[in-house]
Amino acid sequence: MHLARRLELLGSHRDVPPSVADGLHDARRQALDAANKLRTVARDLRPPALDELGLVPALSSLAVDESTSVENTTINLSVHGDVVRLSPDLELAAFRIVQESVRNALRHAHARYVRVDVNFSPDELHLVTTDDGRGFREAVDSSHPAPQEISSMGIVGMRERARLMNGVLRIRSTPGVGTRVEATLPLVLAHDATAFGEASQRA
Ligand SMILES: Nc1ncnc2c1ncn2[C@@H]1O[C@H](COP(=O)(O)OP(=O)(O)O)[C@@H](O)[C@H]1O
Ligand SMILES: [Mg+2]
Structure with missing residues (x-):
């Protein structure tokens, strides 16, 4: 009991x-x-929906959860390409990157509209979060973080997650106009990850 x-x-x-x-x-x-x-804590370590249902359903429920946490902001998720299950590492990295970019848009941008585009192409997973909020000055595509990036780990963490997946993260922000966070991550399919895992265990 x-x-x-x-x-x-x-x-x-x-x-x-x-x-x-x-x-x-x-x-x-x-x-x-x-x-x-x-x-x-358990859910934050790895959202259960991610393993059970995959990236797209997990992002749908993220969009619903996050939009109920604020008033007057619409979050729109749009998925393109052939949706496939990805390696667990890649699904988690993609989920965390979108989660942080959406949270930033809600917390800092005071956006009215946040849009998340997820595009499954044969070689890449492409994630783009755009908001129409107040924007900020950042180090565009630079490896040197802007001053406000240094003090907090959100953007640093997104960059690091993308890098660990052999991908890149780009941020473009225009004060008064909005922000676009774009991650391009090489596609690793779920069954490729399993095959690799088994191969490396045998090695
Ligand atoms: N979408 C956004 N719109 C406006 N400002 C942003 C946005 N994303 C990030 N910022 C600015 O960049 C800073 C760093 O963001 P981040 O690294 O995620 O840290 P934190 O969210 O903990 O402040 C924020 O404090 C904010 O000033
Ligand atoms: Mg943040």
């Missing part, structure tokens, strides 16, 4: 003095908090 439920039953027992019942009540709340935090 769930710990919180056991604590609740103990606390409601008629032989339990009120002070002990209060303590059990607090303990029950803490158990529920801990369970919730654990669920969030």
